[in-house]
Amino acid sequence: MTQYWLFKSEPDEYSIDDLAAEPSGVGVWDGIRNYQARNLLRDKVKQGDKAFFYHSSCKQVGIAGRMTVVRAGYPDPAQFDQGSGYYDAKASMNTPRWYCVDVSFEQKFARTVLLSELKELAAEIESPPAEMVLLNQSRLSIQPVTGPQWAYIVALAQNS
Template sequence: MAYWLLKTEPDEYSIDDLRNEPSGHARWDGIRNYQARNLLRDEVSRGDEVLIYHSQCKPVGVVGCGEVTREAYPDPAQFDPENHYFDPKASPESPRWFCVDIRFKAAFPRTVQLAEIKREPSLADMVLLRQGRLSVQPVREAEWQHILAMAARSQ
């Protein structure tokens, strides 16, 4: 099992949207960065744990966690000309973009804010702090445990 951080803009899709999915899981799609795509396609596996990170909001930070329920498959949005994520260079025979399915596990009692994460010496090497704009990023097990502990304590 591996650990990941997945970024989302809560006005597009939030932890509450994931929690309220009628099917119990959701397609994590719309990834349009090659490095993030490669991680999603080649390394994210069923059963991996994910931190859900809200970006482009106040406050930004980790708001909960989930689990991967389906490994990478071609993102259907890339084939739909009506979709915001349509890619005219993609075809079913040669997809360019991939997605995974995840399920909700927990919403944290509070947001673990980016500013807090930056203050933690044991988190100084997180990809989040070195390559902040990457929407899919690996998290070490010790980092995962530290974030969970931070979420459980009062600010």
């Protein structure tokens, strides 16, 4: 069964345009250094799952597009790389601490579905956005999205 997710990134670091520009449109979703998010990447995110690409800490905060998970969780190589900002001295090859997944570019939405817009829509009773993790546990960088939330936001992205 296909599962849905929302992955956050600061576009100054890595944006949906950067993913689209990758050779064959495949990128490594690495650098996740939060245990709750790590557990999802390691145990729950599967090949074939769909994910929103969320832009945080930028001018247009919101959902910029979507992608497909093409490789489930595996140890994040950056944790072993002393030259990387994501290096972790407490991690070893035998006991990796952090995980990443590979994603492939699917679509950049015609417009970004803004966080402010989702917050406004969430004020409506029983609207799909109201239950989003994004609005209730906002700091989590890898978070689940329900099927109805996914469909609602994809439809919203087609409307101006």
